[in-house]
Amino acid sequence: MAHSVGHLSGVNKAQNQHGSLPSHEWDEKPRLVKAPYDGAFSLHDTLRSGQIFHWDEVTVDGFNGYAGCMGERGPFFLAQTDDGMLHTLMDDAPDVQRYFGLDVSLREIHASFPQNDTVLSEAILFCPGIRITRQPMWECLATFITSSMKQVAHIRSMSLTIRERFGTRYEFAGRSFYSYPPAQVLADAGEEALRACSLGYRAKSLHRAACEVASGKIDLSVIENELSTDEARAELTKLYGVGDKIANCALLFGAGRWDAFPIDVWMERILRDRYRKRLKGPKLQAWAIRHFGPCCGYAQQYLFHFARKTL
């Protein structure tokens, strides 16, 4: 990973988890620039739509925004002003656009949806600014492995604990931020150390996944870049603790596979109550892919947020 440390041109400093906190001074005012995008975008809704958990609200020089690490790098700072413009540091703009999916055509995605689906139309009107993020595959998979039977608040707290104990610390705006630890680090840490992050039975799943990824038995870059979505899902579900739901989340939010359609209890509810579908498991997934089309994952994200806020 190029420039993994100090990409804010000296504004932040990296420390390993056992190092002492460096004193922090702003070397210069942040040079925020507009990060352009086409179509609707809500930074707040995207960060609160249950696909990503570790970003913090931060105010820098009067800009209310969010900061967080992207993979091993970070933290990045983002602020969306009342006029809808997104601002970030100049050098970060291309990475921010890619991470938040601002480089895609929402128009084309929406055009691929069934045009007579009033439920989906209603959901899009409810939260038009949600984007699908492109998170680094490993941290996305790992975070969703810890998500089973958990509410969002606790998924976030587990993610932050794992980051604080095993990730790399950065200082930014007078606060600490942590990257997600690589698979090798969690493999070396051991199951009990992960259990101590209050993961409960998920510690076994996360540790085994970390071992298989670290050893190369499971190659996430092959899954991400070389396999079809069906093949990739089959590969991911070989991991202990990873079923269709978690595999689909990793593919949708970590590999940009918009044809992956995660089905959780909220999706089951809205598909049952508003679409009158009482199918289960793979049959329900197959119906959804057929109905919503090649960007069904995008449709899922609108519907999920809509269901969670209104059902």
Place this chain on the structure above:
DNA sequence: AGTCAGGCAACGC
């Protein structure tokens, strides 16, 4: 204070 979550594997039939 209990209840129950944004699942999964291991069973039982």
Place this chain on the structure above:
DNA sequence: GCGTTGCCTGAC
């Protein structure tokens, strides 16, 4: 194949 059950923890 399908339906049930145990699993850790903490937010509500």
